[in-house]
Amino acid sequence: MSKFEEEIIDLIGAQAENDQVDFKKEYYSKEKKYDLIKDIVSFANNTKPKDKYIVFGIENSSWVPTGINLSSLPDISEINDLLHIYVEPFIDVEIGHFDYKGITIGFIRIPHNGLNRPYIISKEYSKNKVTSLRKGEIYIRKGASNFICDRNDLDDIYCNRGSLNIDFYTTEIIISNIRITNKSCLMGQVRFILQNNTPKTIVFDDVKVYIHCGSNLLEHTTEFIDDQKNIINKLPDILSHVPIQLSSGDCIQKTAFFSISESAAMNLRKKDSNSIKASIKIRDVLNHMYQNEFSAVSLNFSDDILRKWGC
Numbered sequence: 001m002s003k004f005e006e007e008i009i010d011l012i013g014a015q016a017e018n019d020q021v022d023f024k025k026e027y028y029s030k031e032k033k034y035d036l037i038k039d040i041v042s043f044a045n046n047t048k049p050k051d052k053y054i055v056f057g058i059e060n061s062s063w064v065p066t067g068i069n070l071s072s073l074p075d076i077s078e079i080n081d082l083l084h085i086y087v088e089p090f091i092d093v094e095i096g097h098f099d100y101k102g103i104t105i106g107f108i109r110i111p112h113n114g115l116n117r118p119y120i121i122s123k124e125y126s127k128n129k130v131t132s133l134r135k136g137e138i139y140i141r142k143g144a145s146n147f148i149c150d151r152n153d154l155d156d157i158y159c160n161r162g163s164l165n166i167d168f169y170t171t172e173i174i175i176s177n178i179r180i181t182n183k184s185c186l187m188g189q190v191r192f193i194l195q196n197n198t199p200k201t202i203v204f205d206d207v208k209v210y211i212h213c214g215s216n217l218l219e220h221t222t223e224f225i226d227d228q229k230n231i232i233n234k235l236p237d238i239l240s241h242v243p244i245q246l247s248s249g250d251c252i253q254k255t256a257f258f259s260i261s262e263s264a265a266m267n268l269r270k271k272d273s274n275s276i277k278a279s280i281k282i283r284d285v286l287n288h289m290y291q292n293e294f295s296a297v298s299l300n301f302s303d304d305i306l307r308k309w310g311c
Contacts, residue, residue, distance in 0.1 A: 067103025
């Protein structure tokens with residue numbers, strides 16, 4: 001199973017439409033081609049650093065998986081032709097399907113790429129004297145709906161061009177014992193997404209996680225970057241020794257691992273959970289700094305730690 005399929009299954013389980021996913025019972029009818037164009041443009045203009053999905057075969061009110069007839073999905077060339085005609089610049093999308101609970105789920109994936117936004121309707125779409133798309137319109141996905149961009153939306157789009165976008169994948173910091181080879185280490189884990197919207201490759205060797213609780217600001221240096229896990233069978237590459245390279249337009253989803261003392265972890269648990277915020281600061285090898293805004297996060301302590309503390 002691909003990571004895209006796993007992500008779609010997680011989105012199905014969440015039972016909600018938002019600025020990352022739209023559910024449809026069936027693929028677009030021939031009379032609704034303009035909706036396909038509008039949906040793709042809206043998702044592509046959303047600055048959230050995640051791939052977006054239009055998923056077919058899910059009832060979007062009851063969230064019941066109904067499946068689709070595979071023959072209803074078009075060849076990707078049909079979608080590309082529409083995007084070449086009606087959208088500027090061109091949006092590169094992917095269409096696919098997979099088996100889910102014995103039925104077929106279809107999807108269109110709109111990769112997150114901030115270099116070419118905003119995407120604009122380049123040609124009017126009219127049928128039966130009804131104009132459904134107007135040249136020059138810019139659509140954006142906000143929540144579970146599509147809107148025409150306003151000034152604030154455009155400011156946000158241009159602000160995210162030419163920058164390294166840092167975002168939390170989940171608003172959660174996990175404190176747990178990580179087994180690295182045969183040694184147990186108390187560590188914090190933060191899942192995050194990096195999107196390189198600059199025209200150059202960024203090589204970074206330092207990631208710091210800041211935790212703000214009350215009047216205290218705690219700084220934790222990331223030791224290594226990996227996928228989220230509790231068991232690591234071989235020694236990971238230390239970030240300060242082996243920098244990570246992120247090419248222009250690339251997006252990665254990883255987990256930052258940082259050591260934390262037991263006393264510091266216990267003090268964190270005593271803090272008011274509603275007052276905890278976190279931020280990630282990255283330094284590249286040229287000493288350029290990048291940091292996202294502080295966001296509210298929750299702390300998740302593993303069961304074995306809580307048992308040890310008698311909680």
